[in-house]
Amino acid sequence: MSQDRLAQMVISIMLLAGYDVSERCNIRPRSFDVIAKKDAILLIIKVASHIDSVSADIAWDLNQFARYLDATPLIVGERARDTGLERGVVYIRYGLLAINPETLYDYFVEGVSPMVYASPGGFYVKIRGDLVREMRERFQMSLGDLASKLGVSRRTISKYESGMGTTLNIAIKLEELFNAVLVESIDLTSYHTPAAPASEPRSEEVLADLERMGMEIHAMRQAPFQALALFEEHTILTAYGTSQKVVKRASLIGNISQITKTHAMCVVTDYKKQKRIGKTLLIGGEYLHSLEDGAELMDMINE
Numbered sequence: 001m002s003q004d005r006l007a008q009m010v011i012s013i014m015l016l017a018g019y020d021v022s023e024r025c026n027i028r029p030r031s032f033d034v035i036a037k038k039d040a041i042l043l044i045i046k047v048a049s050h051i052d053s054v055s056a057d058i059a060w061d062l063n064q065f066a067r068y069l070d071a072t073p074l075i076v077g078e079r080a081r082d083t084g085l086e087r088g089v090v091y092i093r094y095g096l097l098a099i100n101p102e103t104l105y106d107y108f109v110e111g112v113s114p115m116v117y118a119s120p121g122g123f124y125v126k127i128r129g130d131l132v133r134e135m136r137e138r139f140q141m142s143l144g145d146l147a148s149k150l151g152v153s154r155r156t157i158s159k160y161e162s163g164m165g166t167t168l169n170i171a172i173k174l175e176e177l178f179n180a181v182l183v184e185s186i187d188l189t190s191y192h193t194p195a196a197p198a199s200e201p202r203s204e205e206v207l208a209d210l211e212r213m214g215m216e217i218h219a220m221r222q223a224p225f226q227a228l229a230l231f232e233e234h235t236i237l238t239a240y241g242t243s244q245k246v247v248k249r250a251s252l253i254g255n256i257s258q259i260t261k262t263h264a265m266c267v268v269t270d271y272k273k274q275k276r277i278g279k280t281l282l283i284g285g286e287y288l289h290s291l292e293d294g295a296e297l298m299d300m301i302n303e
Helices: 003-016 057-067 101-108 128-139 144-150 154-161 168-180 205-212 243-260 285-290 294-302
Strands: 034-040 043-049 072-076 088-091 096-099 116-119 122-127 216-219 226-232 234-242 263-268 276-277 280-284
Touching: 003 034, 003 043, 003 072, 003 101, 003 280, 034 234, 034 243, 043 057, 043 234, 057 072, 096 101, 122 128, 122 168, 128 144, 128 154, 128 168, 144 168, 154 263, 205 216, 205 234, 205 285, 205 294, 226 294, 234 243, 243 263, 243 276, 243 280, 263 285, 263 294, 280 294
Parallel strands: 043 072, 072 096, 088 116, 234 263, 263 280
Antiparallel strands: 034 043, 088 096, 116 122, 216 226, 226 234, 276 280
16 A cells, blocks of 8 residues: 555544544655544554555654643554564554554544554463462462463563563463453553653754743754743743745644644744734744743734
8 A cells, every 4th residue: 555545544534433633744854644623532543554664764753742732642553574564463663553554443433442462483462460469369270380380480480470561372362261361452652751761962042042032942853843942831842944944834733732732833034024824923033033931922823
């Protein structure tokens, strides 16, 4: 399936599931393709036919989104290495969850959660370790007794009870032995952001101006905007550069800001005034430099 067709399929699935979906991001470089929102769930979706093409820089941006916009990043693709992605299986790329479009449909349209995740060595499931311990004790079995029945070590049983995943075969044996449902489904929207990444050095005059005005800046690497600017309770999607570079991005950034309930701004380094393109404020670099604080800029953005 072509990249365009795959992206259109993803958009159709999310619309069918009742999500508001942004315009597709066709500007390069891009770390995501669409943003989808429904109630309190905000998804940042990267579409990649081959999920191995998702780079560390793209993962950086998706994690930045997740952290500062309270969003869930998700990769949707068809292949990993030389094999197709299986339906109902979750794959991992730089710590991000990756699924195929069929699994996307099952979860968001049909309400069927995946149960299996891929890891080096094969497919695995997560079992409820506390319930395994409870059932073992109810059946008056020692660690050694259960280990003998499953053909594993006592240490492995102890790890299962502490939350370690296991193979499908072992999970089936456990459920048959205790006549209980022990396998946990995978919630695609319960993403937990990793520890805050180290900040990168920045020398851009625009970002220095925003920091001078009291804004907290988080640089992006592959997004259609270069930074997330935080000021009090506000988040501003911020692009900067020459008019030729940023004007064509303004409409897309404005659309993204509508879906994410944020603000959008383009700082134009070869422009002296201010105007709007849709929801996006365009402001000249010199004009920005003349502002004293973030509150003054927010008043302009909110006009």
